[in-house]
Amino acid sequence: MKVSLNKKILDKNEECAMQNRAFFAENNIVCINVISSPGSGKTTILSRTILDTKKEIKIGVVEGDIKTDTDAEKIRTTGAPAIQIETKGACHLSAEQVEKALSAIPAKELDIIFIENVGNLVCPSSFDLGEKKRVVVLSVPEGDDKPTKYPGTFAKADVILINKMDLIDYIDFDLDKVLSEINRLNPGADIFQISATRGDGLDEWYNWLKSVK
Amino acid sequence: MHETVVAQSVFETILEHANKLGKRPVSAKMSCGQLNPINDEVMNFAFEAATNGTVCEGMRLVIEHIPLKAKCNECSEVFDFDIYAGGCVKCKSTDIKFEPDAPLLLEEIEFQDKE
Structure with missing residues (x-):
């Protein structure tokens, strides 16, 4: 005998993501899921963004890492609330983990909550966390082949930040190739070329944040 | 895609139905879209690991992609978008409109009729 189900396989995660989404909407919070490889500069971008936009945007951060509290500590030095989720081996965050973490920060007082996902260009892109926008960071030293190699992740982003642009003169990185690859996969994405350490291109990124807040 | 999580979820659902019906599952069919793709080899390996030593051991898993x-805004061609090739298959334009991607579904389970 055959039993027909048509059951969504990740429905537990999706249900929880929908609850998170409703919570964010009710409280006028814009949740942004940030995905990238390890070492692309996510935490540095977020720290700088918090400091530079402090007067206009109240930001909080949910940090995901396999182990350590390092990133949340770094965010807290900016004065913004941050909570660390240790996934203990899991390569992505789930909506349920985010839901639990939200009670540990004063979420309702915030304009934007960033979720810094586990550094990984594969798995996090398949798990909806209830975010309104998704940002993918690609840093110059990672190489210009990343959009081609991880098309699913780049295809689902609202914004792509090309970080560490201050290093572009020293590294064999074909910017035109990257831009055309992203455009091919995801013609609607906003692309900002930035350097979070030197400050290049950040105003455009901040203007985008203010426009979605 | 994280196949181990998917395999575990598929296995749990099948086991739940098998226990309810008191029957042995022989095969299951699942499907996925292009933006949450499943690697068949990894999925089958993870599913084998998840079902090992249970009533589901040895059952067949069919994965449909x-x-x-997509529809090209330039030449109006309707086609199946290949994320590894990209662009319109006819005119190569990247000005494309997409239909929603198929969700990750467990479509059906087949059970053994006789013990």
Whole structure:
């Protein structure tokens, strides 16, 4: 005998993501899921963004890492609330983990909550966390082949930040190739070329944040 | 895609139905879209690991990959979008409108009729 189900396989995660989404909407919070490889500069971008936009945007951060509290500590030095989720081996965050973490920060007082996902260009892109926008960071030293190699992740982003642009003169990185690859996969994405350490291109990124807040 | 999580979820659902019906599952069919793709080899390995030593051990898992439908805004061609090739298959334009990608579904389970 055959039993027909048509059951969504990740429905537990999706249900929880929908609850998170409703919570964010009710409280006028814009949740942004940030995905990238390890070492692309996510935490540095977020720290700088918090400091530079402090007067206009109240930001909080949910940090995901396999182990350590390092990133949340770094965010807290900016004065913004941050909570660390240790996934203990899991390569992505789930909506349920985010839901639990939200009670540990004063979420309702915030304009934007960033979720810094586990550094990984594969798995996090398949798990909806209830975010309104998704940002993918690609840093110059990672190489210009990343959009081609991880098309699913780049295809689902609202914004792509090309970080560490201050290093572009020293590294064999074909910017035109990257831009055309992203455009091919995801013609609607906003692309900002930035350097979070030197400050290049950040105003455009901040203007985008203010426009979605 | 994280196949181990998917395999575990598929296994749990099948086991739940098998226990309810008191029957042995022989095969299951699942499907996925192009933006949450499943690697068949990894999925089958993870599913084998998840079902090992249970009533589901040895059952067959069929994975169907559903194309992502797209329409070219330049030449109006309707086609299956290949995320590894990209662009319109006819005029190569990247000005494309997408249909929603297929969700990750467990479509059906087949059970053994006789013990």
